[in-house]
Amino acid sequence: MTRRWAAYTLLLALAAALLALSGDAYLLRIATLVGIYAIAAIGFQLVFGRLGLLALSQGAFFAIGAYVLGLTTTVWGWPPLLALAAAVIVPAVAGALVALPAARLETHYVALATLGLSQLVLLAVTNLDVTGGANGLYGVPVLTVLDGEIADGWPMLLTVWTGVALALGVFALTVRGVRAARFSTLRDAPHAARALGLDPIRARLTLFAVAAALGGLAGGFQALGLGVVSPAVARFDVMISLLAIAVVGGRGSAWGAIAGAVVLIPLPELFRGLEQAYLLGYGIVLLAVIVAWPHGIDGLVRRWLPDTGPARPAPRPPSRPAPAALRVEAVTKRFGGVQALDRVDLVARPGEVTGLIGANGSGKTTLMNIVSGLERPDSGILRLGAVPLLGRRAPARARLGLARGFQHPELPSDVTVLDAASVAGDRAAGLWALDRVGLEALADRPVASLGPADSRLFDIARALAAGPSVLLLDEPAAGLTAPQRARLSRLLRSLADDGMAVVVVEHGMDFLLPLADTLVCLDAGRVIAAGPVDAVRRDPAVIAAYLGQEAAA
Amino acid sequence: MIETALIETAAQLVVTALALGSTYALVALGFVLIINAVGAVNFAHGDLVMAAGFVTVALVTLLPAETALPGLVLLPGVMAVMALVALVLAALAYLPLRKGPPTSVFISTIAVGLILQHGIQLTAGPQPRVGPPLVGGGWVEGGGLLVSHQQIATVAVAALLVAAVHGLLHRTRFGRRLRAAAQDPELARALGINLAVTIAATFAIAGALAGGAGLLLSHQYFVTPTDGAGLMLKAYIATVIGGWGRVWGAALAALAIALFEVLVAAAVSYLVAEALLYIGVLAVLMARPRGLFGEAEGRRA
Numbered sequence: 066m067t068r069r070w071a072a073y074t075l076l077l078a079l080a081a082a083l084l085a086l087s088g089d090a091y092l093l094r095i096a097t098l099v100g101i102y103a104i105a106a107i108g109f110q111l112v113f114g115r116l117g118l119l120a121l122s123q124g125a126f127f128a129i130g131a132y133v134l135g136l137t138t139t140v141w142g143w144p145p146l147l148a149l150a151a152a153v154i155v156p157a158v159a160g161a162l163v164a165l166p167a168a169r170l171e172t173h174y175v176a177l178a179t180l181g182l183s184q185l186v187l188l189a190v191t192n193l194d195v196t197g198g199a200n201g202l203y204g205v206p207v208l209t210v211l212d213g214e215i216a217d218g219w220p221m222l223l224t225v226w227t228g229v230a231l232a233l234g235v236f237a238l239t240v241r242g243v244r245a246a247r248f249s250t251l252r253d254a255p256h257a258a259r260a261l262g263l264d265p266i267r268a269r270l271t272l273f274a275v276a277a278a279l280g281g282l283a284g285g286f287q288a289l290g291l292g293v294v295s296p297a298v299a300r301f302d303v304m305i306s307l308l309a310i311a312v313v314g315g316r317g318s319a320w321g322a323i324a325g326a327v328v329l330i331p332l333p334e335l336f337r338g339l340e341q342a343y344l345l346g347y348g349i350v351l352l353a354v355i356v357a358w359p360h361g362i363d364g365l366v367r368r369w370l371p372d373t374g375p376a377r378p379a380p381r382p383p384s385r386p387a388p389a390a391l392r393v394e395a396v397t398k399r400f401g402g403v404q405a406l407d408r409v410d411l412v413a414r415p416g417e418v419t420g421l422i423g424a425n426g427s428g429k430t431t432l433m434n435i436v437s438g439l440e441r442p443d444s445g446i447l448r449l450g451a452v453p454l455l456g457r458r459a460p461a462r463a464r465l466g467l468a469r470g471f472q473h474p475e476l477p478s479d480v481t482v483l484d485a486a487s488v489a490g491d492r493a494a495g496l497w498a499l500d501r502v503g504l505e506a507l508a509d510r511p512v513a514s515l516g517p518a519d520s521r522l523f524d525i526a527r528a529l530a531a532g533p534s535v536l537l538l539d540e541p542a543a544g545l546t547a548p549q550r551a552r553l554s555r556l557l558r559s560l561a562d563d564g565m566a567v568v569v570v571e572h573g574m575d576f577l578l579p580l581a582d583t584l585v586c587l588d589a590g591r592v593i594a595a596g597p598v599d600a601v602r603r604d605p606a607v608i609a610a611y612l613g614q615e616a617a618a
Numbered sequence: 619m620i621e622t623a624l625i626e627t628a629a630q631l632v633v634t635a636l637a638l639g640s641t642y643a644l645v646a647l648g649f650v651l652i653i654n655a656v657g658a659v660n661f662a663h664g665d666l667v668m669a670a671g672f673v674t675v676a677l678v679t680l681l682p683a684e685t686a687l688p689g690l691v692l693l694p695g696v697m698a699v700m701a702l703v704a705l706v707l708a709a710l711a712y713l714p715l716r717k718g719p720p721t722s723v724f725i726s727t728i729a730v731g732l733i734l735q736h737g738i739q740l741t742a743g744p745q746p747r748v749g750p751p752l753v754g755g756g757w758v759e760g761g762g763l764l765v766s767h768q769q770i771a772t773v774a775v776a777a778l779l780v781a782a783v784h785g786l787l788h789r790t791r792f793g794r795r796l797r798a799a800a801q802d803p804e805l806a807r808a809l810g811i812n813l814a815v816t817i818a819a820t821f822a823i824a825g826a827l828a829g830g831a832g833l834l835l836s837h838q839y840f841v842t843p844t845d846g847a848g849l850m851l852k853a854y855i856a857t858v859i860g861g862w863g864r865v866w867g868a869a870l871a872a873l874a875i876a877l878f879e880v881l882v883a884a885a886v887s888y889l890v891a892e893a894l895l896y897i898g899v900l901a902v903l904m905a906r907p908r909g910l911f912g913e914a915e916g917r918r919a
Contacts, residue, residue, distance in 0.1 A: 166903065166904040172721065176724060177854050177903070181851075305732065344735075345740060347729075348731070349733060351729035356711075
């Protein structure tokens with residue numbers, strides 16, 4: 066338990082003690098409501114904070130939970146505890162169903178799709194007979210556990226806050242260890258994430274389902290606490306409250322969700338009599354916080370009580386993969402009228418460094434994208450060892466042993482260099498990889514603070530931590546200092562000597578020629594020469610098309 | 619006989635839909651201009667339209683009672699006020715967040731929408747208000763159709779505003795700068811275009827369009843503080859149907875949405891029309907994750 070957790074727990078215990086001293090039944094009801102909103106907001110933080118998606122459907126899952134509980138108890142006569150389980154499971158399934166199509170959408174479409182869904186839920190519950198129309202459902206029974214009734218007041222309050230503790234636990238489990246860095250990488254570095262074997266669809270599916278389950282649990286508690294379910298639970302105001310709680314508390318933080326609920330939920334009570342005026346207050350607070358204080362309450366707390374990461378593991382290389390050759394056969398790709406690649410063949414053998422050269426626009430990066438699965442060829446064959454790659458998505462290829470570095474690496478915004486380097490493996494492998502590229506001294510720094518040269522070395526480390534059999538690098542030496550280039554050259558040589566197949570796209574011949582075993586030269590999408598370095602560099606076609614300047618120099 | 623009656627009713631509905639759709643087109647136009655200029659969804663755009671309705675209702679009390687064309691007289695004033703409001707919105711909710719994650723602007727404009735909606739509800743009350751007519755009452759009859767002067771004037775004013783925006787964007791130097799800055803901010807900056815100015819101008823134009831739409835809607839459809847969300851959603855849906863970032867696609871789609879809404883509401887009910895609209899947009903997004911007609915070149919916010 067970190068000092069931050071301890072501080073929050075202490076504050077909550079203090080609040081509970083004050084509540085006990087006052088003995089005010091009305092305050093107890095507000096504290097129960099705070100807990101209910103905290104549960105739903107903790108779920109929302111997963112999708113909104115961790116995936117970075119403005120999914121405005123958490124209010125709808127809250128409503129679904131409330132109505133499932135109301136319907137199963139009042140219409141079908143289910144015992145409340147069973148109904149509460151249904152109020153968690155039904156929204157979770159709905160959440161996964163929403164995530165499937167939403168997984169392919171960009172943020173501005175996610176917001177609209179989830180908004181449309183919320184409107185449909187509101188229309189449905191307000192107008193269907195089965196949900197009691199505008200009147201809602203009455204006579205929701207009191208929660209009973211083991212024949213004991215959970216009465217209003219302290220019993221209900223403690224039950225709901227047990228739910229909050231449960232939600233905290235589920236949240237911590239969902240983002241435990243290096244997973245947090247994986248979600249950040251998926252959010253901020255989507256291309257790199259896929260090339261590292263991280264599956265965006267699986268992540269969205271998981272987090273949407275967990276978030277919806279927590280939203281449903283909160284809705285179920287709301288129905289049990291009030292004894293009625295009215296269409297008010299489906300109004301957009303609920304979603305607005307959850308959004309305000311998440312932002313004010315601190316994006317992506319579970320404790321922030323609790324802190325935000327504690328601050329914002331009692332606000333309407335201060336404005337009682339001025340109907341809906343609290344939403345004006347929410348608007349002002351929301352705008353002020355997002356502009357002036359974007360990390361919210363928890364951001365401030367973190368500044369005072371920073372989380373210290375787990376102890377550093379001993380560096381350990383990822384398990385060495387079986388050596389495998391990458392074979393590219395007759396790969397063709399057109400963009401509109403441009404023939405980007407024309408029946409390109411390439412073999413990268415284990416133990417060799419294969420250099421891929423050619424002028425700008427000759428198709429080198431397109432070939433890299435096709436091999437790693439970010440683009441699809443029009444025709445051709447790709448194989449890793451004996452395994453065909455076409456038809457497999459980028460994350461699946463990465464998990465087969467294909468890794469790549471990018472010309473312009475994308476970096477996650479809020480994780481350390483070590484955690485960010487560990488996303489494709491574990492922290493021991495991440496530390497080993499950082500050590501290999503010479504960045505181990507920066508392991509605890511925020512990865513977003515790295516300069517351009519270090520970012521590139523980091524990108525290579527992050528790929529190495531996956532334990533690849535084939536490593537593709539796109540201009541890795543550009544922008545590096547002479548000592549860094551020498552070090553990188555030694556690293557790539559030793560990786561090849563260990564049995565890795567290394568493919569390097571590079572313009573710097575002084576870097577590539579001493580390093581590479583074989584060269585492949587592309588010109589206008591066609592291979593004009595391939596073979597041992599000395600043969601290719603003397604090839605008249607290569608000199609004419611590409612090496613001309615260097616040969617003349 | 620029944621068939622002629624049916625056709626006449628349908629034609630009458632199409633006239634109603636045209637009047638409504640031309641105002642929706644103004645709403646969608648302002649919405650998509652901001653998307654193009656800053657790559658962000660302005661969640662408060664519907665609330666700007668709603669606020670314009672209340673500004674109209676407030677300003678009309680200042681006119682002498684016998685003013686002949688109250689709506690037309692007020693139009694420039696309302697548009698100017700809303701342009702100013704939109705500039706304040708840009709200064710408070712967009713400019714400070716330009717460098718932040720994309721969701722920040724969504725949230726800040728949601729906040730501004732809340733402030734507009736509930737601020738107006740607190741000061742003016744929740745009940746519907748009615749704005750002044752554009753022109754005096756009266757009807758034109760022909761071919762079995764009954765078209766009110768108000769409907770004709772609405773379509774005419776909306777068409778005029780759309781044409782004015784088109785002219786500004788495509789026929790003036792300033793408009794070319796606006797479009798260049800929206801298409802490629804980096805290049806525009808390199809060419810010496812001041813992005814802060816083009817962004818502010820775009821917000822002002824969007825605000826003025828919201829002002830026009832709010833005034834046009836306030837007479838026929840009244841105005842209540844809660845109108846904003848529905849209007850924003852329709853503009854949002856029009857943008858997805860018309861192609862993300864395609865200005866005229868969004869305006870046409872807004873017309874189509876009004877037609878759909880009016881016809882389905884007449885044939886079944888408004889509720890069904892609304893539900894089908896949302897189901898429709900969900901289906902579109904599922905089948906075509908980049909919108910019905912894809913995205914405009916180079917716009918991927």
